[in-house]
Amino acid sequence: MNLLSQVRIVTDSTADIPQELREKYGIEMVPLKVIFGSESYRDGVDMGPDEFYAKLVASNVLPTTSQPSPVDFLDTFKKLAEAGDGPVISLQLSSAVSGTYQSALLAKTMIDDLDVTVVDSKSASYGIGLIAVEAAQAARQGKSKEEILALIAQLRKEMRLYFLVDTLEYLQKGGRIGKAAALVGSLLNIKPILSLSDEGEVYSVEKVRGQKKAMNRILELLKQDLSGRPIQLSIAYTTGRETADELCSLISEHFEVVSVHYTHIGPVIGTHVGPGTVAAFAAPASRP
The missing domain is CATH 3.40.50.10170 (Rossmann fold)
Structure with a gap:
């Protein structure tokens, strides 16, 4: 061809x-583009994930995106x-x-x-x-x-996707939740699980106390739709590959995973979910 x-x-x-x-x-x-004050960077061109998250944590102001x-x-x-x-x-x-x-x-x-x-x-x-x-x-x-x-x-x-957000700080800074809810949630160690609706809107699936419980809840949600089917699995993360590995291992224990792929969540998406976020993307796969 x-x-x-x-x-x-x-x-x-x-x-x-x-x-x-x-x-x-x-x-x-x-x-x-991701914008820190007067400085504008092209996502994945001028600024990659590692540099972005270091700058994000050090900055007093949430960057904007364009x-x-x-x-x-x-x-x-x-x-x-x-x-x-x-x-x-x-x-x-x-x-x-x-x-x-x-x-x-x-x-x-x-x-x-x-x-x-x-x-x-x-x-x-x-x-x-x-x-x-x-x-x-x-x-x-x-x-x-x-x-x-x-x-x-x-x-x-057919694809299912879930984001596990580690801190409520960036959802609050971005205006998705109020300051009071963020404060109470942080004190209670609340970990929001986010997804996208059929219309592509971000919504909160559940708010779970503790990371391990939240990961187990993601597993349960995936089982509801994909149990018994071989899957291709992709794991994305902002910072902390260890958490991504833990989520991957948990899902792999309960599914026939045909392929696994890791990727880094870039600056634009990272602006809204913050450091420590991991996400699972699963879709049915043909058996090899």
């Missing part, structure tokens, strides 16, 4: 796909058009939490010589990344645009 005619996958930096995977599968990434402009997407689309690539599927951060999807849609209207389909992932972090990597693998296998869009829709429907 002529590689230049294959479907190309574009996503944004909130997909938290490691650079080596993006390069391996030819996934184009359009960065969002979506890409339509021109940012247009530049990427033009590059693919000039290279003579085939159709493009651009998979973006949930439109319920960011205007990134709308920026990509506007960029699509600005280019005539490239077949671009913009998809609202209705997800975040490696919830987007897992789908993008699977889509890029399918593209490498010569799947058509229609086949890959069907795969994306299936993964969106």
Whole structure:
């Protein structure tokens, strides 16, 4: 097959796909920005996770985040058009939490010589990344645009994801919970479990006392939908690989895990969940 005619996958930096995977599968990434006062950094380009979390902990002010402009997407689309690539599927951060999807849609209207389909992932972090990597693998296998869009829709429907937030500080600073709730929650060692709804909105699944209980609750939630099925598992974390390993081991004890992938939650998502967060992304997998 002529590689230049294959479907190309574009996503944004909130997909938290490691650079080596993006390069391996030819996934184009359009960065969002994280802003500390007057300093602006492109997520995953000018600033990576390690530098970001060190700066986040040291800063007295919560950074802000900014979506890409339509021109940012247009530049990427033009590059693919000039290279003579085939159709493009651009998979973006949930439109319920960011205007990134709308920026990509506007960029699509600005280019005539490239077949671009913009998809609202209705997800975040490696919830987007897992789908993008699977889509890029399918593209490498010569799947058509229609086949890959069907795969994306299936993964969106079947994937389960849960974020375990270690501290309430950043949810409070970001305005998701009040100061009083954050103070009481911290005193009681409350660990929120967050997920995204079918419409891509962030919601609190449960608030559990203690990290181990919260991890066990995530396991129970995964069992409700995926028990008895082999799964592909991805674990994402902000800081503290040990916690990520613990969650991975717990899930692996109760599921037939066909593959495990780790990834670092980047600056934009990390701004809202804070250090110590871990997340599990699980989807049904074919037996090897």
